[in-house]
Amino acid sequence: MSSLQVTSAVPSAAAASMSAAMASASASAVAEAAENYSLYGPMNPNIAFNSAMAAIFGILFILQALAGVWTRQWWMLVSFLCACALEVIGYVGRSLSHDNTSDLNDFLLQFICLTIAPVFTMAGLYYQLGKLVEIYGHAFALLKNPMLYSYIFIVCDWISLIIQAVGGGMSGNAAANYDDTSTGDHIFVAGLAFQVASMTMFLFLWFHLLYQIFVVTRMQHVGTTKVSISLFRIPQSEIDYKYRAKFESLRLHPQRWIFRYFPWALTVSVLLVYVRCIYRVIELAEGWNGNLITHEVYFIILDALMISLATTIMTVFYPGFAFKGRSVKIPIQKDTGAREASDDANAGADSPTEALFPTEKELSSPRPASNRSSSFHSS
Template identity: 70%
Template sequence: MTSVVSATIAAAATATSAVASASASVDPQDQSLYGMTPNLAFNTAMAAIFGVLFITQAVLGLWTRQWWFMVSFLIACGLEVAGYVGRALSHNDNTDINDYLLQFICLTIAPVFTMAGIYYQLGKLIEIYGHKFALIKNPMLYSYIFMGCDIVSLIIQAVGGGMSGSAAADYDNTATGDHIFVAGLAFQVASMSVFLFLWFQLAYQIFVATRIQHAGLSRPRWSLTSISQLELDYLYRPKFEFLRIHPQRWVFIYFPWALTFSVIFVFIRCVYRVIELAEGWGGDLITHEVYFIILDALMMSLATTILSVFHPGLAFKGRSVKIPIKSASKVEDSDHGDDVAGSNYSSEGYRDKEIEQRAPLPKPNFDSPSVASSMQQNREVYI
């Protein structure tokens, strides 16, 4: 995992220098680099907001021992703070190339680190609910594949930025380099689209398909929403039952929703950036700050705030529970022969130190006449 972080930072640094070259195509002589003047109050407020979020993530990360998530979000929040400081400084001088590059570079690459922290949480949910629900049976591949895509995206942006910078230095047309730079952002949006598809597939299997199976139906119905997660827990991985329902906690129950909305907000922001830069340095989106306020600043601040309230360290009891991410085959080996009540949790790092381990809920006996009759009644209700 450390090597992946290093590769991401290295690619981001390369893209940073290249974007600086690309931005040289904007003539800083006696004209605004933005096509407008950034609002001082707004950008100062955003720098303060992300400063508070930085401190919040640091405190929660240290307290809950969520090292990967903490580092990823601290880098993202730090970049956001630096970016908005650059925009605030540009209010007094919107022709200063250094302030312009500071905000452009930092705000462009910050979502890469936001998503890096989010990707890893998908693997944890697969461990908690069960590998059988995921299309990719090795949860770590979600992190490796999509972080790899983000690195490729940064490299493409670096190549395009370098070409634009070279062309600008020679007073040539920068269109080719600009198009390659936009293609790098578009590649990031495409990879996030795939990630959203895999996440929605997993959520469907965990929260919808299980209800269909429990009710004995063949297709979804709105009436299935009356089935509680407590009733479905026998269909999930027994090893983490203590984390899901002993006791039921609102931060865990709503965490999948929080993760969903956070990814959607980042996705909206990335789509906006692609369209913005596709229009060119003088397009309507890039020269009107209201679009930036709604589609970039608001989206990223909401995504970060949601995952500060529904922090994975709180949802997964990170201070007292460890959730090692394994491939499906290793999970089958480790789960085989385990006592259902969790006698092997402490040896594998699963035991919740804060509460006494409870016995799991009994699985319904579908061969029992009374249970079969009850299931038949459920089918009639849901039909």
């Protein structure tokens, strides 16, 4: 080899060595940056708060299990146990993230579990609407088969869950490979938006039922077409003849505070979950660097507080206690005039058509004047 060749080979080797060193340094820098990158942005999950929430949902899990088994409310039992278990796992994931905000597994654990847990919460609540239709009477409901309330909205929840799972999986894989997660994020937001839309429809049907049970019955009782505050001075026991006679003992003998306030407790619980779901849609629509997702205070108020309060309320006002689950069976069945009339006759009603509220004629017929509330003043 000539001196010229040797001389030219030295710079080439040096250049190759320098390129390899630079590539190695770049790979190390990328690895170090990835290791130090926070999946939570500037926010670090508060370990005290998240550990406390894991403990709270652990206690609620135990209470729900005891109440469900004792009162034999199997659907509610399974739904809320799944919800509480997911909440516990999610908050454990957030607690673990406190010491390592770049761990993708802990991040996905908390994100997926805490996002889908309310799907199971609502599955338990949907079923209670059908029971109230059975207790008060099918004529109050828009859907004459109360099970449709459960079927329709539980199917909607599962569709939402599947969409969220697909979107979450796509985002997780993209994040693991340091790729763009926008496609998976959009799918995830679409799943949450679908859940909010189905809950909106449920709330419409729910408030319609409450209006029929507690307002329209009082208007018919006193023979008025105006809604006024005076209507609500009429005791619930005075309008009970408008309801289904078969379950009169459940409503009145004795009058129990847990049953009396159960519809309102259920309403508050659904609204709390609704607020949380709207927050999640807005949070994810802002993106991973948005103001909501990078400030834990919003998560604490609009997610943790909402779901924990909803679960606590439905633990205090447990359906099995409200409906006397150990001694009273409430089969949810499609409305048939013959079946409901037979139920009322067997319950001791003077007349099947007078005991309940099954016909359009009775919907427009006020109670005789002698039975009206003396405290009512039409306005």
